Structures are given as C-alpha cells and as structure tokens.
Amino acid sequence: MTVHTPTPEGGRIVEEPLSEALSRRYLAYALSTITNRALPDVRDGFKPVHRRILFAMHQMRLNPQAAARKCAKVVGEVMGGYHPHGDASIYDALVRLAQDFSQRYPLVDGQGNFGNIDGDNPAAMRYTECKLTPAAQLLLEGIDQDAVDFRPTYDDQDEEPVVLPAGFPNLLANGASGIAVGMATSIPPHNAGELIDACQLLLQNPEATTAELVERVPGPDFPTGGVAVEGGAAILEAYETGRGGVRLRARWETEDLGRGLWRIVVTEIPYQVGKSKLIEDLANLIENKKAPLLADVRDESAEDIRLVLEPRSRTVEPEVLMESLFKLSDLEIRFPINMNVLDATGTPRVLGLKACLEAFIEHRRDVLVRRGKWRIERIEKRLHLLEGLRIVFLNLDEVIRIVREEEQPKAVLIARFGLTELQADFVLDTRLRQLARLEEMSIENEFKALSEELAGLKAMIASPAQQSKLISVGLEDVRKALISPRRTTIGEPVDVSGLAPVEAFIPREAITVILSERGWIRAAKGKVDDPSELKFKEGDQLGWLVPAYTTDKILIAASDGRVFTVGADRLASGRGHGEPLRLMIDLEEGAEIVGVLAHQPGAKVLVASKAGYGFVAPEDDLIAQKRGGRQVLNGEMLTLLRVAGDHVATIGDNIKALIFPVSELPEMGRGKGVKLQSFKQGGLADVAVFAAETGPEWVDGGGRRRNWPDWKDWLGKRAQAGRQGPRGLRKFR
Known part of the structure; x- marks a missing residue:
C-alpha cells in the first residue's frame, strides 16, 4: 500500500488493490455485526x-x-x-x-x-x-x-x-435467534426452574456430565407449549455439541361428537407459527386437494387457542389425519438448535448446555464478588465515621466546648482527638439532637453489626465454597419468583409404521389426467371420450391424456433427465383450465415435459435420450418424494415409455429404423444407458415398445395410424444403423 503525502487542500490519496480494500472493510463490518448486533x-x-x-x-x-x-x-x-x-x-x-x-x-x-x-x-x-x-x-x-x-x-x-x-440464566430461559455474517444463532427457550436445578447440580458437582444435566433439563420449554417429538438421544446430542434441532408439534385432542362422528381440536401450536397464517395454509391445502383427509378448518379461538379440524370421512383414523397434516403444514416444525454465542471475552463460540450454564455460574460468581467488594468499601467508610462518633461520645463536653469556642474547630478536633479530616467533617455536620444517649447505643449496635457483616464479606470473597453457597441460595430465591410449570411436553418420535397410509383413505375413482403443451394440468372425472371437446387457454392445446385413478401417482418425465412424482388426488378439477404444473414441481427453466405415466407398481419403463442411448428402469425406482424430482438419465431425455412388449422400435432423424429385442437393454435405476441405434448425423427421433404378436404401429403425416406387417425386415441388433423406414414413417405416436 502506498500513501502519498497530503495535498495542499488537506486531502489524502491511498493507492491499494481493490480486493484488499474490500476485504478489510467487509471484515470490519462482519466483526461489528457479529459482536454488536446479532x-x-x-x-x-x-x-x-x-x-x-x-x-x-x-x-x-x-x-x-x-x-x-x-x-x-x-x-x-x-x-x-x-x-x-x-x-x-x-x-x-x-x-x-x-x-x-x-x-x-x-x-x-x-x-x-x-x-x-x-x-x-x-x-x-x-x-x-x-x-x-x-x-x-x-x-x-x-x-x-x-x-x-x-x-x-x-x-x-x-x-x-x-x-x-x-440473576438467572436468561440465555437459555428466553432463548435467542439472530443471523450475523457467516454465522447464526438459534437457541430455544427453557424452563427456568429446570435450569436452576441444573445449576444447583453443577454447583454441587462441577464434574457433572451433560447426560446428568439433561435429566434436569429434558428439553426446550416453548412459551406456546406443544409437543417435542425429537427424542431424548437427539436432544442430548444437541446439548452436548451445541448444534441440532427439535421437532415441535401442535397439541391436539379428539372430540367425540357421537354416532361415530369426531373432530380434531388443536389447543397449542408450534413456537413462532402465526395462527392466522397456519389456518390460511390449511385452507389452501384443502382447496388444492393436497390434504385429501381434511374437509374443513375453523378458528374458534378466544383467549385460548382452539382450531377445529373436520375429517373428510369418519372412517379415517385421527392419528393418520394428523400425521398427514404434520407433513404438509406448520402444525409441525423443526426448531434448529445452534448455540452460537459470545463468550466472556467477546469471542463467538458454539457452546453446549453445560458450557453455557458454567459460564452463567462463573458470571454470577464474579457479580457476587464485585458486589461484595463494593459493599466492603462502603462498610469500611461507615465504620470509619462511626469511630469518630464514638470518640465524640466519650468526650462530648470537650467536643461541644471546642465547637463553641474555637475559631478553627475542625483543626482543633483533629489535633486534640486524632480524628481524620473525614471524621472531623462528619462530627461537625452531625446535628445536636443526634448526640443523645439513645443515639450512642444505636451507634454501638450499628458498629457491631457492620463489623460482623464486614468479616463475613471478607470471608466470602476469600472462599469459593461460600460463594457457591450464596449463589445457590440466590438461585432458590429466583426460582420462587419465576416458578412456572413446564408447557412443552417432551416425547419420543412417533411410530407411524402401524398406521394405515394416507392413500388408503383416498377414494379410488377413475380420472383422466390432462396436461397441456404449456404445462397446465388437471384431472377430469371418468374417461374423456372426445379430446377435441376439451378447452384450453388461448394459444394452448392438448399435450398428454393419461387414464388413471385418484389413488395413483403420476410420473412426469422432463427433457433434463429428471422424473417428477405428483399425487393424482392433488390435481385440480377438470372443469377449469387446471393449474400450472410448475407450482407443484421444481421444473428447471427451459426443460420440457417429454412423458407422462400413471405409476404401476412393479412395472418397467424404457428411458431413451435424444442422443440415442437408453435403458430399462423399474418404475418403483423412479418415485420421487421431493418437488425436485429424481435424476434418472444423464443426458437430454427424449421419452419415457412403459415396457408393454418384448421388442423396441427406433427411428432416427435420418429416417432409418431399427427393431431389436427388449432383452438387449440393461436394467438400471439411473445412468446414461447403452446405444440404441447408431447415427452418422442427427439423433433419435422416436422410439416405441411393442409385442411381437401384434406388431408395431406408426403414424403418417395425416395423423392416421398404420400397421407395419413386414416389421421383421428391420429386425437387427441393438446399436446398428438400421435401414430406411417405410414411406411416410416419422414417428410412432
């Protein structure tokens, strides 16, 4: 860095690399945010x-x-x-x-x-x-x-x-949250009585383990109650390392309405979840058919929370209904635990439960000693003044004479009785009525009491054991002031393996999935006899028409090689134009839909790429649990077809066709696959799977389906170039 001499105007020019200037200033900002704000x-x-x-x-x-x-x-x-x-x-x-x-x-x-x-x-x-x-x-x-x-x-x-x-461990009692630069903190609230129990244990046994502390502090205690279902082992690990999380659920109960009818009443919701927003989200789940077991939600809250959830059918088990809602809504949240704090030196550190309580106890010890020294200083000053008063009472008549007759009574008092200047000022400022015999007794009593207190304070400052005892007594007084029963119940993770799945309560009804070319999806009841009567938005038209049932999962293949899964029961009604598919899945910008299937357990599909590669995949391996789908093909996907035959027919952009047995393709869950057909130029235009007994079909330029009686003339081995197809052959569907 080069610093030039100041210019005559008093300015200064600093030459340094921009990266160094930015990094130094950003570091200063980051440190300020960490230590002074977050x-x-x-x-x-x-x-x-x-x-x-x-x-x-x-x-x-x-x-x-x-x-x-x-x-x-x-x-x-x-x-x-x-x-x-x-x-x-x-x-x-x-x-x-x-x-x-x-x-x-x-x-x-x-x-x-x-x-x-x-x-x-x-x-x-x-x-x-x-x-x-x-x-x-x-x-x-x-x-x-x-x-x-x-x-x-x-x-x-x-x-x-x-x-x-x-006076109490506020960090853990009220919790904290904040986002700094490059780090964050998230500490849940706890019960002060339990924290004091843990502090008492550490005062008695500083070597106590975190496991022993967790016996007294079993987990967070949120002000809004709820049920923590993370499990003791996970909470213990979070308290040992300072990092983890706790799953918090709403508290609910079943209300019997008679005649086999019932409803769910939610009385406590998770911490930091807005009630009105929660109700709005539940209503949206019902409207969008994403909560098939829930029929209605009402807010009957007054001073206490009371959310009423109506089941769609009384045959649904309450536990199944709530488990489905826990997955779909903020009736269950995961509260992160990241106990990132500033220690006594101002250094950011991630501390466990024991370290936080030890830091609090050490702080209380420091406060106790400092208050003791402050009190000692004032007691010694008061005793010094009382010593002067005691001398006055022993020589009261002489003191009165000096005050009345001497021109400089202060100096005479100091010289005559050996008083300090402070004592002499105090004697001269004392009112005459305070020199009565009764006051002499009270002075002696005060002198004695203060002397005893002084000795006790000095002994306390010199004795860590006495300090610990006083801290313990102080914490017990705090407990009486803050006593409050636990609000959050600590439970173990719920075992849902014995419960019937949500799909078991969805009515099985025939539907037709309608997906437009622009990506609007809906489900019409029953079978669509005449697709030409379907209506779409202006400029849009039919892309896929797939028969299915409301209990099915719809597999949607995209050109980027991913396969998405959408529940058929979640699709919008077929009366309107539906809803954008991109609201239901995370489809990349620029990716196109290349295949739609209603999932059949145990079935297999052919995955083919535009480059002419492919493989057979089990449909069960394609089910995705997340909106992001499952990556299946490494490359640009051309199509996704169900394997409903024993032969594969391919046609390239060069109009050459090839037919070979399905058995020549490997079965895999993900990858690039093997070469289906060789091309000097272009790639794969279309592919079909058919049974040898019936033979393949193809579509001519006019949209008419044609048989292919002499298809065996194109039979060969996988990865061959093939031969020129029949006149008019461009695609199979």
Whole structure:
C-alpha cells in the first residue's frame, strides 16, 4: 500500500488493490455485526439492543411498582443515549420482550396492543406503554453496585453496561435467534426452574456430565407449549455439541361428537407459527386437494387457542389425519438448535448446555464478588465515621466546648482527638439532637453489626465454597419468583409404521389426467371420450391424456433427465383450465415435459435420450418424494415409455429404423444407458415398445395410424444403423 503525502487542500490519496480494500472493510463490518448486533452474550443472554432497552428503562425508574410510560419515550431514550439505530428496530425489540408468546419469561410489562399470536402487528409506539417486569429486575439487580463493567456510549456522553448482572440464566430461559455474517444463532427457550436445578447440580458437582444435566433439563420449554417429538438421544446430542434441532408439534385432542362422528381440536401450536397464517395454509391445502383427509378448518379461538379440524370421512383414523397434516403444514416444525454465542471475552463460540450454564455460574460468581467488594468499601467508610462518633461520645463536653469556642474547630478536633479530616467533617455536620444517649447505643449496635457483616464479606470473597453457597441460595430465591410449570411436553418420535397410509383413505375413482403443451394440468372425472371437446387457454392445446385413478401417482418425465412424482388426488378439477404444473414441481427453466405415466407398481419403463442411448428402469425406482424430482438419465431425455412388449422400435432423424429385442437393454435405476441405434448425423427421433404378436404401429403425416406387417425386415441388433423406414414413417405416436 502506498500513501502519498497530503495535498495542499488537506486531502489524502491511498493507492491499494481493490480486493484488499474490500476485504478489510467487509471484515470490519462482519466483526461489528457479529459482536454488536446479532449474537447474544452467554452471560446475560442479550444482544446490545435488548441490554440497552432494559438499562434505559432502569435509568428511567420504570420498575414494576412504578407507573408505565409511553414506549415512544423509552425508544427515544434508548436511541438518543445508547443505541444509534432506527426507532423501528428498537421498538420491534421492545415489543418482542413484552410478548408472552415470544418470551418464556417476558421482561417488559406492555400495556396496549403489543401484537398477538395471529401475527397482527402491534400498535404504534405513541399508543403503547411499558415498564419492567419482576423477571427483568432480577437481571438488573446489583447493576448500581459495581456488579459489572461499564463502557462509554457511542458518543462518549454517558456509560452503558457491558453485560447485565443476570440473576438467572436468561440465555437459555428466553432463548435467542439472530443471523450475523457467516454465522447464526438459534437457541430455544427453557424452563427456568429446570435450569436452576441444573445449576444447583453443577454447583454441587462441577464434574457433572451433560447426560446428568439433561435429566434436569429434558428439553426446550416453548412459551406456546406443544409437543417435542425429537427424542431424548437427539436432544442430548444437541446439548452436548451445541448444534441440532427439535421437532415441535401442535397439541391436539379428539372430540367425540357421537354416532361415530369426531373432530380434531388443536389447543397449542408450534413456537413462532402465526395462527392466522397456519389456518390460511390449511385452507389452501384443502382447496388444492393436497390434504385429501381434511374437509374443513375453523378458528374458534378466544383467549385460548382452539382450531377445529373436520375429517373428510369418519372412517379415517385421527392419528393418520394428523400425521398427514404434520407433513404438509406448520402444525409441525423443526426448531434448529445452534448455540452460537459470545463468550466472556467477546469471542463467538458454539457452546453446549453445560458450557453455557458454567459460564452463567462463573458470571454470577464474579457479580457476587464485585458486589461484595463494593459493599466492603462502603462498610469500611461507615465504620470509619462511626469511630469518630464514638470518640465524640466519650468526650462530648470537650467536643461541644471546642465547637463553641474555637475559631478553627475542625483543626482543633483533629489535633486534640486524632480524628481524620473525614471524621472531623462528619462530627461537625452531625446535628445536636443526634448526640443523645439513645443515639450512642444505636451507634454501638450499628458498629457491631457492620463489623460482623464486614468479616463475613471478607470471608466470602476469600472462599469459593461460600460463594457457591450464596449463589445457590440466590438461585432458590429466583426460582420462587419465576416458578412456572413446564408447557412443552417432551416425547419420543412417533411410530407411524402401524398406521394405515394416507392413500388408503383416498377414494379410488377413475380420472383422466390432462396436461397441456404449456404445462397446465388437471384431472377430469371418468374417461374423456372426445379430446377435441376439451378447452384450453388461448394459444394452448392438448399435450398428454393419461387414464388413471385418484389413488395413483403420476410420473412426469422432463427433457433434463429428471422424473417428477405428483399425487393424482392433488390435481385440480377438470372443469377449469387446471393449474400450472410448475407450482407443484421444481421444473428447471427451459426443460420440457417429454412423458407422462400413471405409476404401476412393479412395472418397467424404457428411458431413451435424444442422443440415442437408453435403458430399462423399474418404475418403483423412479418415485420421487421431493418437488425436485429424481435424476434418472444423464443426458437430454427424449421419452419415457412403459415396457408393454418384448421388442423396441427406433427411428432416427435420418429416417432409418431399427427393431431389436427388449432383452438387449440393461436394467438400471439411473445412468446414461447403452446405444440404441447408431447415427452418422442427427439423433433419435422416436422410439416405441411393442409385442411381437401384434406388431408395431406408426403414424403418417395425416395423423392416421398404420400397421407395419413386414416389421421383421428391420429386425437387427441393438446399436446398428438400421435401414430406411417405410414411406411416410416419422414417428410412432
């Protein structure tokens, strides 16, 4: 890097490679985001914005006993004094601290509209009011007693705490989430009583294992309840490594309506799932025929959640209905666990459950010692003043004479009784009525009590065992203040192997799958006798007409070599134009549909590429579980045909035809295949599979089907060039 001397105007030109300049500035931005915005501190569980909100409210004396103040006032204090960012981001953080469905232990007592579980927005900050909750006071207790370090604010006009004293493990109790640069954090909420039990175990036995801690903290405890079905082994691994996840399901029950009728009532939904959005998604599943077992959904919620799910048939098992909805909707979510935090030195680290609790206990120990030293300093100062008062009472008459008669009583007192300047000032400032005999006794009692307290504090600071005992007693007091029963049930993974599949409850009805050339798909009931009567959007026309049943799976082959699977029961009604196929599958831009089949278990298909290669594949191996389909052919796919015969007929772009036995083709699940026909120029134009007894057919230019009685004249071996086909032969279908 070359730095030129300043120009006369006071400017400076820096010459350096652009890549170095960008990387250095981006690194500075990344570090700022990680340490000052996105990741919480392991000691108090807060990001800077939350810590500053609580501290500003503490400075405004908005304790639980005080009257609430406008949120706009609080946001203004935070933004002006501590957090130089937008008011919207500060208010959003404040609102979240007040929502009982977001925070396991709300830290802000909000008055007014602070949003709801439906996902509605809170009222503007000028309408809402707030103050601290008792839980927030536990986190701030001791902050005015030198319990933590302070640092200058962004404008050096004031000071803010580096970390809060944190009377309970807030990081795990309320959880945290955030996205930084190159890293993220996601910590679920937990039950404070269980966390305190785990802390007590570590205080008694610092060598306790994570498995022993999990006996006291069996898993997350979300504010919205629900059922965690990840299983104990997976949760233990997540707590040991700091990474993992937990599957959270809605809590539901079956409501008997009599006469064999029933319905499902959902009473708790997963954490951070909006109720109105969930209902909308379930309604869309019904409308789009993606939830064949669900007939209706209603929201009958008042103060408590009550979602009513009506089954399409009473013969459906409730467990089967719910298992299908868990797969299709946010009635089940997977909450990620990524315990990425800033340690006491400000370094990002992924910590397990034990390490997080140990860091909290160490922080409490540090807070306890610092508060003890702060108290010792004040006790020693008070004892020093009381020593002066004791001397006064022993020589009261002489002290009064000196005060009345001497021109410099302070200097005389210091010289006469050996007082310090501080003691002399205190004696001279003492009111006469405080020198009564009764006051002398109270001074002696105070001196004795403070001396005992001083000795106890010094012993505590020198004894880690006493510190641990005091931390334990303090945690028990916190437990009484935050006691709350567990809301989330911890269960094992549900075994659905014994349940009938969803397909078993879908009525088996004959349909005809209609796919247009532009990719609009629908299903008409029964058989379509006259395809010419079908209507399509302007400029579109019929592409494929496939007879099937509502219980079938439709295999759709694309030119990029992938095969997609769509349930026939999910197809739109045949009355309209259908819906775009691309909404149901992830079809690449530029890829075209080259084949459509109704899946037949145990059947086989011929996969052929435009380059003239192919193979036979079991249909069962082509079923795809995801929208992205299954990659089957390495190359550009020409067609996908069911093997319903013993011979294969091919025709190339050069109009040469070749027929050979199907047995010459290998059977495989994926690949390029073997050469079907050799070409000097061009590639494969069309292919067909037929039975030798009936012979092949082909379509002439007028669209008429023609027999091929002398097809054996074209019989040969696979990969031969073939010979010129019959006049008019261009394709087989």
